[in-house]
Amino acid sequence: MPVTTIAGADVTVDEEGFMTEYDEWSEDIATELASNIGIELGETHWQVIKFLREDYKEQGETPMLRRVSNVGGVSTKELFQLFPKKPAKKMSYVAGVPKPHGCV
Amino acid sequence: MKRLLVLGAGTAGTMVANKLRPLLDEREWKITLVDQNETHYYQPGFLFLPFGGYKREELEKPKRRFVPAGVELMMAEIDLVEPESNVVKLTDGTELPYDYLIIATGTHPTPAETPGLGEDKWYESIFDFYTIDGAEALAEKFETWEGGKLVVNIIEMPIKCPVAPLEFVFLADAFFAERGMRDVVKIEYVTPLPGAFTKPVAAKYLGDMLDDRKISLESDFFLERVDTDDNKLVSYDEREVEYDLLVTIPVNMGAEYIGRSGLGDELRHVPVDKGNFLSTKHDNIFALGDAAALPTSKAGSVAHFAVDIFTENFMDHIHGRPMREEFDGHANCFIESGRGKGMLIDFNYDTEPLPGKYPLPGVGPFSLLQETEANHWGKLMFKWVYWNVLLEGRAMPIPALMSMAGKIREEVR
Numbered sequence: 001m002p003v004t005t006i007a008g009a010d011v012t013v014d015e016e017g018f019m020t021e022y023d024e025w026s027e028d029i030a031t032e033l034a035s036n037i038g039i040e041l042g043e044t045h046w047q048v049i050k051f052l053r054e055d056y057k058e059q060g061e062t063p064m065l066r067r068v069s070n071v072g073g074v075s076t077k078e079l080f081q082l083f084p085k086k087p088a089k090k091m092s093y094v095a096g097v098p099k100p101h102g103c104v
Numbered sequence: 105m106k107r108l109l110v111l112g113a114g115t116a117g118t119m120v121a122n123k124l125r126p127l128l129d130e131r132e133w134k135i136t137l138v139d140q141n142e143t144h145y146y147q148p149g150f151l152f153l154p155f156g157g158y159k160r161e162e163l164e165k166p167k168r169r170f171v172p173a174g175v176e177l178m179m180a181e182i183d184l185v186e187p188e189s190n191v192v193k194l195t196d197g198t199e200l201p202y203d204y205l206i207i208a209t210g211t212h213p214t215p216a217e218t219p220g221l222g223e224d225k226w227y228e229s230i231f232d233f234y235t236i237d238g239a240e241a242l243a244e245k246f247e248t249w250e251g252g253k254l255v256v257n258i259i260e261m262p263i264k265c266p267v268a269p270l271e272f273v274f275l276a277d278a279f280f281a282e283r284g285m286r287d288v289v290k291i292e293y294v295t296p297l298p299g300a301f302t303k304p305v306a307a308k309y310l311g312d313m314l315d316d317r318k319i320s321l322e323s324d325f326f327l328e329r330v331d332t333d334d335n336k337l338v339s340y341d342e343r344e345v346e347y348d349l350l351v352t353i354p355v356n357m358g359a360e361y362i363g364r365s366g367l368g369d370e371l372r373h374v375p376v377d378k379g380n381f382l383s384t385k386h387d388n389i390f391a392l393g394d395a396a397a398l399p400t401s402k403a404g405s406v407a408h409f410a411v412d413i414f415t416e417n418f419m420d421h422i423h424g425r426p427m428r429e430e431f432d433g434h435a436n437c438f439i440e441s442g443r444g445k446g447m448l449i450d451f452n453y454d455t456e457p458l459p460g461k462y463p464l465p466g467v468g469p470f471s472l473l474q475e476t477e478a479n480h481w482g483k484l485m486f487k488w489v490y491w492n493v494l495l496e497g498r499a500m501p502i503p504a505l506m507s508m509a510g511k512i513r514e515e516v517r
Binding site for chain 1 (some may be wrong): 371
């Protein structure tokens with residue numbers, strides 16, 4: 001896996017630029033990852049990111065939009081406003097957790 | 105006397121009862137199968153029904169026929185599972201205690217999850233084809249439809265048989281061409297996925313097939329509601345797609361009792377270990393087939409491979425030994441592409457569908473990710489195999505775990 005520098009830290013990423021090491025993540029890294037995809041993080045963004053990280057740690061997998069909405073308390077509609085076009089992919093990218101399973 | 109309780113006498117439940125009965129001593133083990141419907145449908149056949157390919161009678165058989173001697177079948181509705189006391193409650197008040205429980209009640213299209221579906225225009229201008237009633241109603245609609253814009257929409261993944269919506273548009277293209285009205289039918293495929301399919305190699309092949317057939321693709325479309333007054337789909341990010349005839353694949357959810365019993369995820373699918381199907385919460389509960397929350401296709405082929413692995417593991421588990429077999433998520437699906445041809449894909453948790461030959465490397469007779477007549481005949485033949493070999497748990501001449509032999513690695517740029 002390639003290692004790159006984000007917000008002054010060495011970070012392991014996959015070929016799509018998704019972080020692969022949960023513990024390498026920091027809030028500064030998240031801010032930079034978000035700005036890479038044109039997003040400035042506000043309060044609700046952070047709520048989503050924190051839910052994603054906690055839920056991933058507990059469940060061992062990245063929650064789908066439905067779970068972020070039902071359990072994390074941010075509606076799907078809002079998620080599309082916060083992370084336009086591809087919320088599932090974008091929010092996991094910023095939160096440093098794997099892309100949710102593209103269930104075949 | 106110990107009791108193994110199997111909920112659901114569909115593909116997975118029937119197979120597992122057939123496999124386990126000869127292995128569990130009848131003096132020691134009672135096996136009870138619970139289901140609420142008498143009829144077993146050959147679900148892969150639903151796809152062909154709207155295009156006049158099958159009639160209802162050809163796709164149904166009594167479930168009882170596939171229940172082996174020595175297995176008790178109860179026709180009843182399940183109310184609740186109480187994992188703490190190892191009891192299943194039926195809606196008629198009966199309580200069924202169990203030592204081991206296998207949940208195999210599948211997943212079901214749930215139109216009520218989406219505003220606009222299952223309401224006033226249901227089976228008038230909006231149809232599903234994953235139910236026998238929906239598929240039949242659509243066949244009737246197609247008989248007199250004069251053309252316009254046909255939209256096929258997947259609302260949310262996962263769905264069972266995830267290639268069927270693509271097969272549906274391929275078959276629709278061929279069907280309307282044959283009727284000499286393809287020029288008055290526009291076909292659009294609207295999906296929440298980033299492309300025609302999830303995995304890159306197959307998505308490229310299948311995307312090209314959509315292009316060849318002049319079927320337009322609207323991707324990353326996450327449906328919020330269907331506006332049945334103005335005949336349009338509205339996404340969460342406020343994109344709109346108009347239709348004259350909508351064929352929807354509603355949100356798929358597990359049985360309601362799973363939700364009530366606290367055993368499911370948001371979609372009422374049961375979280376299990378993806379290698380051995382043991383519930384992540386309870387050491388004597390397993391979930392098999394579509395009912396399980398697994399990162400692979402919800403399909404009969406997966407259930408079949410999974411049950412092979414499960415049987416050996418279950419014998420280990422009840423004797424207190426560690427479960428030695430590990431399921432790899434193996435799935436294979438024929439993809440009907442219209443005009444007498446079909447494709448085949450074979451894949452697992454880690455390996456995406458790749459081109460090649462199957463099951464014999466270099467020989468076939470089936471070709472992976474390629475349209476051939478042999479694949480089409482394989483798909484049709486499978487109905488016989490399903491009723492006569494698969495459900496009764498007889499041995500199939502293909503291994504349960506996926507093999508790389510015969511597959512060709514390919515990079516997509």
